[in-house]
Amino acid sequence: MKPTCCRKAFLSIGLGVSLMAALAMASCTPDGNATAKPSFTKETYPKVDGSTATIPLSESIAAELLSLTSAEAHSFIKHNATHNAYVNLIGGKADIIFVTEPSQDELKLAKDSGVELEVVPIVKEAFVFLVNKQNPVDALTVKQIQDIYQGTVTNWNQLGGPNKEIIAYQRPENSGSQTIMETQVMKGLKMAAAPTALQPGEMGELIDDIASYDNSDRAIGYSVYYYANSMYSKDTIKFVKVNGIEPNNKSISSGEYPFTSAYYAVLRKTEPAASGARKLLDWILSTDGQKLAEKAGYVPLK
Amino acid sequence: MRKSILATVLLLIILTATAACQKSGSGNTAETGTENLSIMPFSERRFIFTNGLDYSEKLVSSQEGSTKISKSYLVFSGFKNKDVEEKINQDAARTIDQTMEELLANTAAENGGKAPVPESKESSANVVYNCNNVLFIECYANEEFTVNSELVSRQRLKAVGYDLNTGAKLQLKDLFKKGSGYEKLINDYILMHIIENNYDDPDSAFMSKPFQGIREGQSFSFSVEGLKIILDEKNDEFEDLGYPNTVNIPLSVIGDELAVFDRYYDGKTNLFEKNGIKKLLPNLSEFKVTKLFQESGKNYNIYIEEGEFINIADAAVKTMLDNLTVCRIDLDGFRKKAAAQAAANPGKNFGNVNHDVSTMLNSGGYMSIVVSDAVDENGEIQETSKYINYDFNNKSMMKLKDIFFGNFDYKTAIALIINNQYKEYNPDHLADVSKDAISEDDFFFDESGLEIHLNPQSEESYRSFWIPYEKIGWENLALFGGGTGKAEVDQYIIAGSDSRYLTDSDLSALTKEQLEIARNEIFARHGYVFKTQDYIDYFNSKSWYKPDPNYSGNLSDIEEYNVNLIKKYENEH
Numbered sequence: 001m002k003p004t005c006c007r008k009a010f011l012s013i014g015l016g017v018s019l020m021a022a023l024a025m026a027s028c029t030p031d032g033n034a035t036a037k038p039s040f041t042k043e044t045y046p047k048v049d050g051s052t053a054t055i056p057l058s059e060s061i062a063a064e065l066l067s068l069t070s071a072e073a074h075s076f077i078k079h080n081a082t083h084n085a086y087v088n089l090i091g092g093k094a095d096i097i098f099v100t101e102p103s104q105d106e107l108k109l110a111k112d113s114g115v116e117l118e119v120v121p122i123v124k125e126a127f128v129f130l131v132n133k134q135n136p137v138d139a140l141t142v143k144q145i146q147d148i149y150q151g152t153v154t155n156w157n158q159l160g161g162p163n164k165e166i167i168a169y170q171r172p173e174n175s176g177s178q179t180i181m182e183t184q185v186m187k188g189l190k191m192a193a194a195p196t197a198l199q200p201g202e203m204g205e206l207i208d209d210i211a212s213y214d215n216s217d218r219a220i221g222y223s224v225y226y227y228a229n230s231m232y233s234k235d236t237i238k239f240v241k242v243n244g245i246e247p248n249n250k251s252i253s254s255g256e257y258p259f260t261s262a263y264y265a266v267l268r269k270t271e272p273a274a275s276g277a278r279k280l281l282d283w284i285l286s287t288d289g290q291k292l293a294e295k296a297g298y299v300p301l302k
Numbered sequence: 303m304r305k306s307i308l309a310t311v312l313l314l315i316i317l318t319a320t321a322a323c324q325k326s327g328s329g330n331t332a333e334t335g336t337e338n339l340s341i342m343p344f345s346e347r348r349f350i351f352t353n354g355l356d357y358s359e360k361l362v363s364s365q366e367g368s369t370k371i372s373k374s375y376l377v378f379s380g381f382k383n384k385d386v387e388e389k390i391n392q393d394a395a396r397t398i399d400q401t402m403e404e405l406l407a408n409t410a411a412e413n414g415g416k417a418p419v420p421e422s423k424e425s426s427a428n429v430v431y432n433c434n435n436v437l438f439i440e441c442y443a444n445e446e447f448t449v450n451s452e453l454v455s456r457q458r459l460k461a462v463g464y465d466l467n468t469g470a471k472l473q474l475k476d477l478f479k480k481g482s483g484y485e486k487l488i489n490d491y492i493l494m495h496i497i498e499n500n501y502d503d504p505d506s507a508f509m510s511k512p513f514q515g516i517r518e519g520q521s522f523s524f525s526v527e528g529l530k531i532i533l534d535e536k537n538d539e540f541e542d543l544g545y546p547n548t549v550n551i552p553l554s555v556i557g558d559e560l561a562v563f564d565r566y567y568d569g570k571t572n573l574f575e576k577n578g579i580k581k582l583l584p585n586l587s588e589f590k591v592t593k594l595f596q597e598s599g600k601n602y603n604i605y606i607e608e609g610e611f612i613n614i615a616d617a618a619v620k621t622m623l624d625n626l627t628v629c630r631i632d633l634d635g636f637r638k639k640a641a642a643q644a645a646a647n648p649g650k651n652f653g654n655v656n657h658d659v660s661t662m663l664n665s666g667g668y669m670s671i672v673v674s675d676a677v678d679e680n681g682e683i684q685e686t687s688k689y690i691n692y693d694f695n696n697k698s699m700m701k702l703k704d705i706f707f708g709n710f711d712y713k714t715a716i717a718l719i720i721n722n723q724y725k726e727y728n729p730d731h732l733a734d735v736s737k738d739a740i741s742e743d744d745f746f747f748d749e750s751g752l753e754i755h756l757n758p759q760s761e762e763s764y765r766s767f768w769i770p771y772e773k774i775g776w777e778n779l780a781l782f783g784g785g786t787g788k789a790e791v792d793q794y795i796i797a798g799s800d801s802r803y804l805t806d807s808d809l810s811a812l813t814k815e816q817l818e819i820a821r822n823e824i825f826a827r828h829g830y831v832f833k834t835q836d837y838i839d840y841f842n843s844k845s846w847y848k849p850d851p852n853y854s855g856n857l858s859d860i861e862e863y864n865v866n867l868i869k870k871y872e873n874e875h
Binding site: 051052053055056074075079081082100125171172175176177180197198206208212213214215221223224226227228229230235236237297 | 411414486490493494496497498499500502503504505506507509510511512513538541591592593594607
């Protein structure tokens, strides 16, 4: 069985949300000096929630601020995945959540509940394209990627590579990665049908399902940088430069790499200035907080 | 694709004897110092040998407060060394108990240190690999408890492998050649597994951080199906799912790096009171279904499965085999008839068409495939089966005769078994099956027997008959590279030297002494009574040797050729 993640993520910021990014940074660390470490106990620590991909970040912060071991932090921090985290924040069950951008559904839920969300980027993220290390094509433009996934460019020789068909693998519908692909990369352009393969279904019968990236010399696929960067074997898989820019911490941090996004801290706009959630956010955006995030494997904002 | 090696496995095993004998220390001895291990290339290895041990289950049930407890232990017997037997029995029982203890501890940790009271606790174990003096068992623990009036179940899997020479536990590295880069191979495979299952998703329910690679003391299991990496709390980037999270890596991926078939097995010493039998290893090639065609008309259904053979190096062989599995049913003709009936009789169902391909055996260099067509038109069912039996070792389609040694009258034996089955199930059957009714092509086979398909002679006739090898006699089977199907520990130097022409690959690695025995073995099969004491002692120790004072010394053409060829090699030493 193939697990799928039902998530519409990384949608553009919509109604009812104020994006505080640079402003928040500036107000917290006006001259780059470290913000004082807030003092929390397990009891006074804000109720946090979030996406799966921000669990290590959340655990590292709790370990640092509460002086917990990593095992203690692991059992202290519970994230209920992105959508539940938004529901919990809007419903008052969480004070601050570490998540991907709110979806239209979540924005509507907030509006209907009379809650205004404050969405602040805390670490950078990017969307990367993968090919086999042996594939001579190193770089693609945004347009070329769109053409490949629209099915108008179908052979690597149209991109300076060998005369081989391009197999453009996709991700399961509604998964986080597929949603990012549709919104950030394709920007509404219609994607060609994904390659499929017969795979055993739950009852043992064969079903036609989205084929997975196989790293063959014809393949191209995608993932998020956070998982991809430290995970992929550099001997077999390489990241494609987009518009000439290689995705790395520097180019993502600076925003030079085209498909750059972020993980966000989201809180209720009505959260008082002296609240635990705000103190926590301030510290995450501080130099120390950003260093900690980088140590945990994330790309800092600057 | 596997090359023909026939009995060379035995020869190489003998050659490794010296090295393998040195392994009686701990399970890790082979990793210390220089390892002098001769390992057969995986692509050439067709079979391994099961261990001649026995095992049974011992069930212990009890009640602890409101918790029902059920423990099923494995009890091993048949070791010559009873200390090793006891050591393994004790450790296996302890591992089964530990699996449950660890499950309960994890559940407690999940619940902030407070373990819910289980309604039931069950633990058990399975033998998953039992060959070449290595044993792997997988232990399962399952607990059920109620949370908010819902019954929740959590499971844990723990595996343990033993070197049966010593009873020492095996680590992951013990499976592989010294200096092998197996970690990278495994990590790359897990990485692709992560992508394939979309674990690397921002909202993944399976991973909270990037893959960190396999760990020191990585949990794993091993069988002829491959290496199973068990992702447990050591692999903390993976979420605890409450059930075992595993990655299965087929032997075809890691085969060339493996040493486990040779490191603990010298091919000479039988550690057990009984002999084992040969176990064919899975082939690298396989048939994969790639096209599924389903059509539902107004009054009919069509289901067609087609595919291709993968990992076959010889393109011509692949094309030939692929073509044999293609659907040849006249679908247009069927649709036209269905449409005609739909027009004439709209409410009535016309029928179905099915075409599917089943793999019955895919190991030891053999592939046995059944291509089944079934056309049902208004209840009139026409079923046809095509049998593809292919021997990658000899690169040829197999006939029924190829299952057996040349001098064995297999058709008479099979006809007898079929007629006995008739008598058992239908004493009033019309007539016995004649051996001439048995086709050379209409059969499939696996490791335990073969199924003969007959064209029905009458309405009451059965069409298919399962013939287990034990009824035929293992000694008549050429299928396992010659020999009896029983482990050839203390059996032949060259099994099959009476039924096939030997080649350089059979002989070039043998010592002069082995060549001499191999030559005399050909005569010994006929019962030749030896005069030299060494040979008398040697062949008397073989279970197959039956001295026959009446044997005149006659040889078949094949045997004569082989005797002369072996002599030539002896002279070159």
